[in-house]
Amino acid sequence: MKYSKRVVGVKASEIREILKLAARHDIISFAGGLPAPELFPIREMEEVSRTVLEEMGQEALQYSPTEGYEPLRDFIAGRMAKTGVKTDRDEILIISGSQQGLDFAGKIFLDPGDTVLCESPTYLGAVNAFRAYEGNFREVATDNEGMIPEDLEKALKETPDVKFIYVIPDFQNPSGRTWSLDRRKALVELANQYGIPIVEDNPYGELIYEGERLPSIRSLDTKGLVMFLGTFSKTFAPGLRIGWINAPKEILAKCIMVKQSSDVQSSSISQREIAVFVEKYDFEKHVEKIKSTYRKRRDLMMDSMGKYFPDSVEWTHPAGGLFTWVIVPDSIDTKELMERTLEETKVAYVPGASFFPNGGVKNTMRLNFSNMPEDKIVEGIRRLGELLKREIG
Amino acid sequence: MKYSKRVVGVKASEIREILKLAARHDIISFAGGLPAPELFPIREMEEVSRTVLEEMGQEALQYSPTEGYEPLRDFIAGRMAKTGVKTDRDEILIISGSQQGLDFAGKIFLDPGDTVLCESPTYLGAVNAFRAYEGNFREVATDNEGMIPEDLEKALKETPDVKFIYVIPDFQNPSGRTWSLDRRKALVELANQYGIPIVEDNPYGELIYEGERLPSIRSLDTKGLVMFLGTFSKTFAPGLRIGWINAPKEILAKCIMVKQSSDVQSSSISQREIAVFVEKYDFEKHVEKIKSTYRKRRDLMMDSMGKYFPDSVEWTHPAGGLFTWVIVPDSIDTKELMERTLEETKVAYVPGASFFPNGGVKNTMRLNFSNMPEDKIVEGIRRLGELLKREIG
The missing domain is CATH 3.90.1150.10 (Aspartate Aminotransferase, domain 1)
Known part of the structure; x- marks a missing residue:
């Protein structure tokens, strides 16, 4: 075999x-x-679960559109404003946790032998997702403010077949560091200059304990190059497996296509449960x-x-x-x-x-x-x- | 880009x-x-949903093992006996609907340009899943009893880089046909002879309206070559996105690895809801x-x-x-x-x-x-x- x-x-x-x-x-x-x-x-979940089954039981248990449940996509689009992004539901795809977004990034961008530029150190789950598409890695040097632009530029210049830059700018996994605004701007400038997409992984951004939340890389995107991954795993519950991709329509269309062949759609019922939760309760x-x-x-x-x-x-x-x-x-x-x-x-x-x-x-x-x-x-x-x-x- | x-x-x-x-x-x-x-x-789902949240709310909302919830895997292992398969939970991986099993089959077997042997006609969702790994197709001629063994053998002999044979033996999509026992046996013999794995897609097997259910291809497997895909989408509800792979441990280990990097695990809560449903109610x-x-x-x-x-x-x-x-x-x-x-x-x-x-x-x-x-x-x-x-x- x-x-x-x-x-x-x-x-x-x-x-x-x-x-x-x-x-x-x-x-x-x-x-x-x-x-x-x-x-x-848990108590609120009991409540929303009952509401969903009573008010829309049939549709919550049936197949539903690949893109996701519209009220949830609307909520997420609105919530993206917290990171400085103006967007709408047409730029949101619901996925089964943000790990699936990493899988899709690999799937839509990587041919065997292509290279991902990543922070050094970077998130292991992303490395494994990209390796599944036979991607290689060029680690970019980092300090307490994020990737060092000089090394990033060197990597972009010298590395053949760079397909995207993978970053976790807020409270990075594993380092716990946060990118400064200047470094965010430098990243987008370099990506624009070289025409290379950025995958911005942002599972922790909501969990800020001091200072102001900085604008996301996605909010600084001027050329439609940034794919943002978000999740309810850290702000609601990981057991439901609900996350999202926010990306320019062209990139999102590719993601929708691979979502269809990967698992058709994310849970109809869990999407509705979260939508009802944020409507009934104070998410903030x-x-x-x-x-x-x-x-x-x-x-x-x-x-x-x-x-x-x-x-x-x-x-x-x-x-x-x-x-x-x-x-x-x-x-x-x-x-x-x-x-x-x-x-x-x-x-x-x-x-x-x-x-x-x-x-x-x-x-x-x-x-x-x-x-x-x-x-x-x-x-x-x-x-x-x-x-x-x-x-x- | x-x-x-x-x-x-x-x-x-x-x-x-x-x-x-x-x-x-x-x-x-x-x-x-x-x-x-x-x-x-729906009413039963309200009941099981409340039970799960009351009795195991924290674990139902938390991350859980990639392989899936043990009581559900035990139930599925037992249920596989209906298709003649003796198995246990160690050969069961919970996935997000059987479409994900098709994605995994492509992911673990196909390099660009490899060939899948499939029924003619065959399920479009599988074709799209395998195309995502740049697979090609050699359609094998079929009649009312399944693939015609002579043409299957010809395909196995003549086609370079065949990586697996994809079949839907029970109430096929799209044809509605069911493979005869003889054809099932002939398929396994040829697969054994050529050392080629079989992906048996079985979303409809439980929905039998006349006659006896025939042994699955998996039940005839003597060389650890068959990967069986099942789902609760047709017998419970597709909105929950819960299916399974039943396969020999070696193949399953590869699937568990790609499951981890694809989406970590399927819904902790939905797995428990189905497990409680089959325990509390009469699934049959x-x-x-x-x-x-x-x-x-x-x-x-x-x-x-x-x-x-x-x-x-x-x-x-x-x-x-x-x-x-x-x-x-x-x-x-x-x-x-x-x-x-x-x-x-x-x-x-x-x-x-x-x-x-x-x-x-x-x-x-x-x-x-x-x-x-x-x-x-x-x-x-x-x-x-x-x-x-x-x-x-």
């Missing part, structure tokens, strides 16, 4: 194995990227509640790291999102350390190496602060700090 | 445009393949209710065609499923006739040409009998018969 080249030799994600271990009840896990389930609007207030919990957890993790981590360890201060990025001394290989950390401290993290598609960086780790209660954050960071102190010696 | 080769030049499906017209309220539509929404278990009885309605509609369509269609028109007698296949005299091009049929009779069908990936057959049409009430079936067939009489002259 012969498989396609794209799946031959691809191994199951290392992270996945870590996450399986991390799910054990005795583990304090900073490894996943899960929202806090105690904030899910719901998001504020999530933000207030996560902000507290972030602060606690930051404070605890200051208290318990050795002086030679550095970390980012995320203004939003779910993650912080820890840089330990060069002498430590966080992947090698992982097994022992689990055994000795019962704490889990994700070794940073997974987020560099071309490898090479070994002394980083990603920590998630949204999914653990306050006491476990303090205790987990304390244990991790002690282990690091022993390692550094 | 440069798109991938797979999406350049691909046009939106013609059928899609027809279906949009057919959705108008003044149209009697035999064009779609929709289940009858009046049979959706529910399917029997659907079958009894569709059987009546099929009989009525068959009777009406006998009464109103000209003698030179032929059609299949489906023992199950949703469709019958009509062959009109050579002189009629059903695609050309479509627009006029809509205008003059307000009846919609799907021109058969769409189901031949390599084109060439113009005098066929697919009629659906599941989605129209009885009086409209009689009236629609009467009008269509009159038009055909005028055309044939």
Whole structure:
């Protein structure tokens, strides 16, 4: 039996194995990227679910248009204004979580051997999605303000077959960093100059804990080059699998076509449930509640790291999102350390190496602060700090 | 901007445009393949939805394992016995409708230029899914019992880069035909001999109106070559987007990997809703209710065609499923006739040409009998018969 080249030799994600271990009840896990389930609007969901079935049961259970449910697309189009985008439902396609948008970006842009320019480090799920279309990666150097324009320009000049630039400008996964406005503008200018599309992945933008939300790359798009991915996974619930693509009509038309052959449409009923939820309840207030919990957890993790981590360890201060990025001394290989950390401290993290598609960086780790209660954050960071102190010696 | 080769030049499906017209309220539509929404278990769905949220709300709204919800996978594994398959949950992956299984078959097997052997005619949605991986098609000649083994063997011998054989053995879409047991056995023998996997698409198998259900191709698999696709779209509701792949572990492992990068997992809540539905209610009885309605509609369509269609028109007698296949005299091009049929009779069908990936057959049409009430079936067939009489002259 012969498989396609794209799946031959691809191994199951290392992270996945870590996450399986991390799910054990005795583990304090900073490894996943899960929202806090105690904030899910379960009672409201019961209410909207009943409303949908009573008021539009037949259509909620039937096939429905590939593009998605119009009232939900209208709501999303309006909500895009928060990122400075003026748009309407004709530029919105409902998808099954923003991961599907990454799959579609690969599907519509990549031929085998084409290159994606991405941040270094970047989101592992995107790397896997693009690898499924045999894409290669050129990592662009980053600092605390985003991709460094000089290196981006160098990459655009020197790399053959660049098909798109993939970025997570708000509260990046894994680094927790946010792009400055200047860097956003520089990115769009370079993309315009070279005629290269941008895939802007924005699952965390709503979860901002300090400062003002910056304009999205999509809002700065003047040439119809930006495809924006959004999701309800972090502001409502990931279990429903509802996200969206906001893109110029030409790009969106290609996405609609691949949506049809990929899975026809996203859930008719879940789309209506979210539409009724945002109509019946105060979505803004719901998001504020999530933000207030996560902000507290972030602060606690930051404070605890200051208290318990050795002086030679550095970390980012995320203004939003779910993650912080820890840089330990060069002498430590966080992947090698992982097994022992689990055994000795019962704490889990994700070794940073997974987020560099071309490898090479070994002394980083990603920590998630949204999914653990306050006491476990303090205790987990304390244990991790002690282990690091022993390692550094 | 440069798109991938797979999406350049691909046009939106013609059928899609027809279906949009057919959705108008003044149209009697035999064009779609929709289940009858009046049979959706709306009240039961309200009940199970409440149960799921009350008893396992947090996990129903959270991320969950890619493979799917274990109790649902157990139920499906048990249900596979109806097609003669002994299996367990480790051979079941939950997917977002069986269309996603077609996408995955393309993704794990096809490199650009590879060939799929398929029935002639075959399901358009599969053709589009495989084309997205730049697959070619070699149509294998069929008769009322399935693929003709001599032509299948010829195809296997003569065609380079055959990656799999795609079949819909039960109540085929579009033809309504069912493969005989002998042909099923011959298919598996040839696949074994040439070491070529089989993708068995089985969305309609549960909807059997006469005779005994035949063993699935998967049940005859002796060499781990068969990937079976099933769905709850026809027996529960398509709006939830829940289907499954049942395959040998090696093939399933590849599917799980592409599931992760495609959309992570299918809906946590919908999987639990179906699992609770089959536990709380009598699934068998529910399917029997659907079958009894569709059987009546099929009989009525068959009777009406006998009464109103000209003698030179032929059609299949489906023992199950949703469709019958009509062959009109050579002189009629059903695609050309479509627009006029809509205008003059307000009846919609799907021109058969769409189901031949390599084109060439113009005098066929697919009629659906599941989605129209009885009086409209009689009236629609009467009008269509009159038009055909005028055309044939």
